[in-house]
Amino acid sequence: MRFFLFIMMNMTILSSEDFITEMEYAKMLYANPRGIGCHLCHGKKGEGRIIAKYKSRGKDKVLKAPAINNLDKKTFFKALKNPKSIMPKYFLTNKEMEVLYLYIKGTSKSNRTRRE
Numbered sequence: 855m856r857f858f859l860f861i862m863m864n865m866t867i868l869s870s871e872d873f874i875t876e877m878e879y880a881k882m883l884y885a886n887p888r889g890i891g892c893h894l895c896h897g898k899k900g901e902g903r904i905i906a907k908y909k910s911r912g913k914d915k916v917l918k919a920p921a922i923n924n925l926d927k928k929t930f931f932k933a934l935k936n937p938k939s940i941m942p943k944y945f946l947t948n949k950e951m952e953v954l955y956l957y958i959k960g961t962s963k964s965n966r967t968r969r970e
């Protein structure tokens with residue numbers, strides 16, 4: 855009986871379609887994209903951030919990651935496929951880039967994690 859219950863429980867878990875929504879997945883991916891989290895450089899909501907301040911030849915320099923919540927999809931995808939400067943190279947699938955894009959767009963307006 856115990857064993858049977860165990861199997862039943864597993865079946866319910868496996869058959870419930872989404873454990874997490876696309877936006878919840880994207881939120882996790884944004885913080886932990888199989889590499890260094892986007893939020894560490896681009897800010898929690900993709901608003902852009904100062905990464906470091908330093909001096910070079912006596913001049914104050916600022917290393918910034920740009921805002922990424924105001925881009926069109928093409929620019930967003932292109933930057934991930936061909937990163938410049940210190941932006942790391944990720945090996946994300948198109949679907950992953952797509953949900954990241956939607957997530958960033960979503961957080962820039964309100965703070966919702968689900969699409970209505």
Ligand code: HEC
Nearest residue numbers: 887890891892895918919920922930933938939940941942
């Ligand atoms: C180590 C810091 C760092 C991390 C981590 C990082 N980026 Fe970047 N990113 C940058 C910098 C710096 C630039 C600006 C590059 C340049 O000079 O064009 C940039 C550029 C971009 C751009 C293009 C912006 C534009 O205006 O064209 C996008 C989109 C982007 N990053 C998305 C992401 C996403 C999504 C992640 C996580 C998967 C991520 N970045 C992780 C530093 C970072």
